[in-house]
Amino acid sequence: MKNMESLRTQCALQGALSAANAIGGVIPVVHSTAGCAYQNYLAGGLANGGQGAGLAGGLAVPSTNIVEKHVVFGGSARLREQLKNAVKVFEGKLFLVLSGCTPNLVGDDSKAMVEEIETQGYPAAYVQASGFHGSAYTGYELAVRSLVDFASKKTASPLTTVKGLINIFGIVPGQDTFWQGELLSLSREFSAAGLILNPLFGFNQTVENWKNIPHASLNLSLSTWGSGIVEYLKEKFGTPALKRSFVPVGAEDTKQLLLDIAGKLNFDEKQINNHAEKKEQEADYFISQFAEAYFNFNFQTDFSIAGPLSQAVGISRFLAYNLGFTPKTIIITDAPQLKDEPIGDILPHIDTKVNVFFTEDGNEISGLLKKGNPGLILGSTIDRITAEEKGAAHLSISLPVSDRIVLNRGYAGYSGALNLIEDIGTVLLKRRTQK
Amino acid sequence: MAKKATHIAIYGKGGIGKSTTTSNISAALAVMGYRVIQVGCDPKSDSTSTLRNGDFLPTVLDTVREQSQLKIEDISKVGFAGVLCVEAGGPLPGVGCAGRGINSAITLLTEMKVFEEFKADIVLYDVLGDVVCGGFAVPIRNGLTNRIYVVSSQDFMAIYAANNLFKCVAKYANSGGALLGGVIGNNLYGSHAEELITDFTQKTNSAIIDFVPKSLVISQAELHGKTAVEAYPDSKEAQKYRDIAKKIISDETVTTPNPMDGLALRDWARGWGDKILKERTNAVFTI
Amino acid sequence: MPSLPSRIIAIAERRLGSIDAYYGPVQPLIDGYRDGQFFAQRIRTLSQTKGDEITVILQMLHQIKNTVTVVHGARGCAAMQNYLESYDGHGSPVFSTNLTEDNSIMGAEEVLRKTILAAVERHKPEAVFVVTTPIVAINNDDVQTVAADLGEELNIPVVPIYADGFKSKTSANGYDIAYHSIAGFLTAEKRATDKKLVNIISSDGSEEDVHKIAELVTSIGLNPNIFPRFGLLSAIRNSSNAVATIGLKPDSRVIGEFLEKERQVPYYLLEQPVGPEATSRWLGEITGKTGNKSEALEFIKSREKKKFDELVADPDTNLSGRKIYISGDIYTAIALAGLVKEFGGSVTGLSIANIDKNSVALLDENYKKNGWPFNIHIGDGQVFEQANILSRDTPDVYLGAAGQAVHAARLGIPSVNYAPMPLYGYDASIKLIRAIVRACSNRSFVEKLGSYTSVYNRSSWFGKNPNWYIKQEVG
Numbered sequence A: 001m002k003n004m005e006s007l008r009t010q011c012a013l014q015g016a017l018s019a020a021n022a023i024g025g026v027i028p029v030v031h032s033t034a035g036c037a038y039q040n041y042l043a044g045g046l047a048n049g050g051q052g053a054g055l056a057g058g059l060a061v062p063s064t065n066i067v068e069k070h071v072v073f074g075g076s077a078r079l080r081e082q083l084k085n086a087v088k089v090f091e092g093k094l095f096l097v098l099s100g101c102t103p104n105l106v107g108d109d110s111k112a113m114v115e116e117i118e119t120q121g122y123p124a125a126y127v128q129a130s131g132f133h134g135s136a137y138t139g140y141e142l143a144v145r146s147l148v149d150f151a152s153k154k155t156a157s158p159l160t161t162v163k164g165l166i167n168i169f170g171i172v173p174g175q176d177t178f179w180q181g182e183l184l185s186l187s188r189e190f191s192a193a194g195l196i197l198n199p200l201f202g203f204n205q206t207v208e209n210w211k212n213i214p215h216a217s218l219n220l221s222l223s224t225w226g227s228g229i230v231e232y233l234k235e236k237f238g239t240p241a242l243k244r245s246f247v248p249v250g251a252e253d254t255k256q257l258l259l260d261i262a263g264k265l266n267f268d269e270k271q272i273n274n275h276a277e278k279k280e281q282e283a284d285y286f287i288s289q290f291a292e293a294y295f296n297f298n299f300q301t302d303f304s305i306a307g308p309l310s311q312a313v314g315i316s317r318f319l320a321y322n323l324g325f326t327p328k329t330i331i332i333t334d335a336p337q338l339k340d341e342p343i344g345d346i347l348p349h350i351d352t353k354v355n356v357f358f359t360e361d362g363n364e365i366s367g368l369l370k371k372g373n374p375g376l377i378l379g380s381t382i383d384r385i386t387a388e389e390k391g392a393a394h395l396s397i398s399l400p401v402s403d404r405i406v407l408n409r410g411y412a413g414y415s416g417a418l419n420l421i422e423d424i425g426t427v428l429l430k431r432r433t434q435k
Numbered sequence B: 001m002a003k004k005a006t007h008i009a010i011y012g013k014g015g016i017g018k019s020t021t022t023s024n025i026s027a028a029l030a031v032m033g034y035r036v037i038q039v040g041c042d043p044k045s046d047s048t049s050t051l052r053n054g055d056f057l058p059t060v061l062d063t064v065r066e067q068s069q070l071k072i073e074d075i076s077k078v079g080f081a082g083v084l085c086v087e088a089g090g091p092l093p094g095v096g097c098a099g100r101g102i103n104s105a106i107t108l109l110t111e112m113k114v115f116e117e118f119k120a121d122i123v124l125y126d127v128l129g130d131v132v133c134g135g136f137a138v139p140i141r142n143g144l145t146n147r148i149y150v151v152s153s154q155d156f157m158a159i160y161a162a163n164n165l166f167k168c169v170a171k172y173a174n175s176g177g178a179l180l181g182g183v184i185g186n187n188l189y190g191s192h193a194e195e196l197i198t199d200f201t202q203k204t205n206s207a208i209i210d211f212v213p214k215s216l217v218i219s220q221a222e223l224h225g226k227t228a229v230e231a232y233p234d235s236k237e238a239q240k241y242r243d244i245a246k247k248i249i250s251d252e253t254v255t256t257p258n259p260m261d262g263l264a265l266r267d268w269a270r271g272w273g274d275k276i277l278k279e280r281t282n283a284v285f286t287i
Numbered sequence C: 001m002p003s004l005p006s007r008i009i010a011i012a013e014r015r016l017g018s019i020d021a022y023y024g025p026v027q028p029l030i031d032g033y034r035d036g037q038f039f040a041q042r043i044r045t046l047s048q049t050k051g052d053e054i055t056v057i058l059q060m061l062h063q064i065k066n067t068v069t070v071v072h073g074a075r076g077c078a079a080m081q082n083y084l085e086s087y088d089g090h091g092s093p094v095f096s097t098n099l100t101e102d103n104s105i106m107g108a109e110e111v112l113r114k115t116i117l118a119a120v121e122r123h124k125p126e127a128v129f130v131v132t133t134p135i136v137a138i139n140n141d142d143v144q145t146v147a148a149d150l151g152e153e154l155n156i157p158v159v160p161i162y163a164d165g166f167k168s169k170t171s172a173n174g175y176d177i178a179y180h181s182i183a184g185f186l187t188a189e190k191r192a193t194d195k196k197l198v199n200i201i202s203s204d205g206s207e208e209d210v211h212k213i214a215e216l217v218t219s220i221g222l223n224p225n226i227f228p229r230f231g232l233l234s235a236i237r238n239s240s241n242a243v244a245t246i247g248l249k250p251d252s253r254v255i256g257e258f259l260e261k262e263r264q265v266p267y268y269l270l271e272q273p274v275g276p277e278a279t280s281r282w283l284g285e286i287t288g289k290t291g292n293k294s295e296a297l298e299f300i301k302s303r304e305k306k307k308f309d310e311l312v313a314d315p316d317t318n319l320s321g322r323k324i325y326i327s328g329d330i331y332t333a334i335a336l337a338g339l340v341k342e343f344g345g346s347v348t349g350l351s352i353a354n355i356d357k358n359s360v361a362l363l364d365e366n367y368k369k370n371g372w373p374f375n376i377h378i379g380d381g382q383v384f385e386q387a388n389i390l391s392r393d394t395p396d397v398y399l400g401a402a403g404q405a406v407h408a409a410r411l412g413i414p415s416v417n418y419a420p421m422p423l424y425g426y427d428a429s430i431k432l433i434r435a436i437v438r439a440c441s442n443r444s445f446v447e448k449l450g451s452y453t454s455v456y457n458r459s460s461w462f463g464k465n466p467n468w469y470i471k472q473e474v475g
Ligand SMILES: Nc1ncnc2c1ncn2[C@@H]1O[C@H](COP(=O)(O)OP(=O)(O)OP(=O)(O)O)[C@@H](O)[C@H]1O
Pocket: B012, B013, B014, B015, B016, B017, B018, B019, B020, B021, B042, B044, B128, B129, B186, B187, B188, B212, B213, B214, B215, B216, B218, B219, B222
């Protein structure tokens, strides 16, 4: 049966909009009915760690708000008028038109309208991202492709390769709650290891960063949602691609990723090893501190987790291999198409039978989380109810996240793992005091 | 309570003569003394032109764009013998959604209580071509119309369109959708036309209403911007339309059509083709 | 079978002359609606996102107990359920038929059917709401038939709500669409009038406010029958037996008028009971309208007033000298304007979501009373226009609902979002007044925000009239 109840991710239009909102200077212009962008704001801006949606987000998103007459007679003229006016009122480096279900069903030629405003000298691009094209993750992919096409036209020639410059994809703004934190944390780790990460989204990222994409020596994808993109870039610019299915949390996985990159780039591994060593010492220091609480309060537990694949797997691996926690159930909420792919080797060497499910149906998820009485549940804020019923500790890590504010916090990399330890330790402690 | 009008929808392949047939029926009914409304459900907006000498008539949808407080006069014209002419209107080819247009125009007419206020006895919808999308099926659904009629010639493509329409009628038959009054043969020529259409109706559980031949009178009337009923009331064509009109208003018999599936339809058509070809060939030889 | 004359209700523009775009003096607006005329439609040639019929309907249905809602459309049309589940309290389950491109072309009646069946199997609700969206409005899925068939098969009401998502420019039209269906499918014939039973229509707002209303009504010896939000379906069925229906906002009009016309339950749309004066008037009106001579009323009035006066003596609730800009739906905005005045403040501007032939009377009345010197803005959201206006009006505080307050704050203006605050009754609104005073007295956060970059091309846009992109509609 199709996913149907309490769906966690939004639609393609909304995913594309979240992506646009995460790039400085991009003014999204939504060509659709009024509620499309508004629902994105409610679900992605407010129910996602209260991050909001940036200056050109929320109620500020320009939207054509088409009504019946535009459906019957076509809405291209409405879009033309909207664009003509938006470029005057909004300060933008790129006007990104996102067209939704309705204009696409009635066949509006949004692309022509975008080309028109471009010939008038305004930077503009177009994403056809109807809600019926799929989930917000698909919308992210669609938006990234359009942005790549737009920005690479403006890339300064010659297309020289900058050694160590890496574009990163697959961490999805607005859907992955910790996207900003992960990007910041990975940027830090990469630069300490002598690499330069081009995060493309979030703080300090503008269209200028997108223009550098063709200069990169590697394109890195950390989830299913980046693999199509890095393939596309390989075709387009001949840049090598490295694909991993999860975001690394903690020392081992982070180091492994850096070494894989070094291998791909023929990069000196020494700097990476030096950096890793320092970081591991730091981590060991804090983990040894954590030991007091761990044993005083008997933190060792089994856990179940629900979230997008890249995150659920990254976190599970850290908990399993570093904290001695036992995974019971892993529910992948973003990638139903992977159902048939083996992911058994994602958690090797664990002496337990892990159940892996693919669903984003809220009802199914809560049913699955209840099974096996895990002591810790990592999922959405909605899963808190299930956790409370079962007396489990609960931490919100995936959409919707509405019981915590998440700004630049992340779990990726070396320092991210410490964040994760703090957050999990806190909820385990809280459950203890609540009992 | 005001008596309820009978609502009739007329479908058929593009160019087959729906508007001609509908307008002539409207004209005939009006002459008989009925209060008639004809609603053109086609973005071309030419359904009622022979009822009003080709006068300009703003369409329902065009007017909606401009005004929020609408009066019936804004969207209709009284034509020949008092027929109230309405054109739903719609987008230019290649833009927008004509199907949704039909839906919203009919909704608007209902909201404005046009049928009640005009005290119509009968409302005829002349619906564009094949049922290309859900919007064009609106007149069939939800108990909006009482009966459906299909105009068809003996051409295979026209029969094919009629068969498609039968599929649509059959689909909504169990949920309060309108059922089939029958087939009006039009533009007929050659010796096999009537026989062929009759065979089709027998195979598909539908009825024949009448046959209208291809006729100079009808096309000449149209060139004068008129229906045959108005321009040549004494012609046999006018009489034919009066007969059809009488039948449509008084005979409420309907059937749930039983359309042929694609292969069956093809085989059926082949069979007829072979038969006609053979007879023709024989004819040649006998000369 | 529904006892309604027609499946759908005309959009607010045609039915009520609803307008959602205007900036200018109040008088021409009022004149535009004289003698049954409608003010000429305006359109925006530049607009920002806002709620629509679907969002209004979903927030309402989410709090009708023992029901499920199936949104028949692409998954994004139900995306806000994450928000509702998060911040609006645990409510009724929301399903999405999660339509794909294929469904949008081939039709999706079967998907709808399956989803309804699964929803009923999982939750055993007393009723199912089916909300239509743009895709099905365009491909013309026969939702009516699916709903009717399943209603029979499952023996519970399956209520189609033809939202479509692009019918009206006024999102409040969503209430009308929903109430039209609720009236037809969920009300019952009148049995006998219960002299103590008063219908209270709760279309939006917080649960706290609804409880407050219940408490007020109970205090004068009546029994509140609250629906649809926070109510049971039995309350809707019972509504035909009430002695009166009280609407808190004009969004109750369709259900109120239905009960009045079809079930002989008189409908009263009263001003909102915000603050002591309005609350006393409100209670007085209800006792009068229900023929209930409550001795308790005078006692309550004087007791609450005394309590209230003590509260107000506090310097933290003094708004004198404060100029306040208010944004919201017209009923709330005017109730808040009254409140602000009661506490010594003044109103420098109003932005209201929409206006129509009915609510213009309220505007007229208040304009006559207060002779507002300012231009009125009509727009749902449209924060770029508000930013322009605020750059001229420079109020001390901006009062707005939900996502709007932050945009005023980004201009450096102290702002308060009143949406999550309790407002109804004698003293609930004191929290809001305190928040206003607090916002004025410590501006550090908004000053920081105000100095951050802006998304607007200020020099060009703020130099233009705020109504620059509002045009009278022509073909
Ligand atoms: N029986 C007939 N004899 C002669 N000419 C006819 C006959 N019926 C229709 N016509 C002519 O055929 C042409 C098409 O007819 P009409 O416009 O009525 O078709 P239609 O089905 O309404 O077409 P459309 O699908 O384009 O709306 C007209 O010129 C009309 O005069």
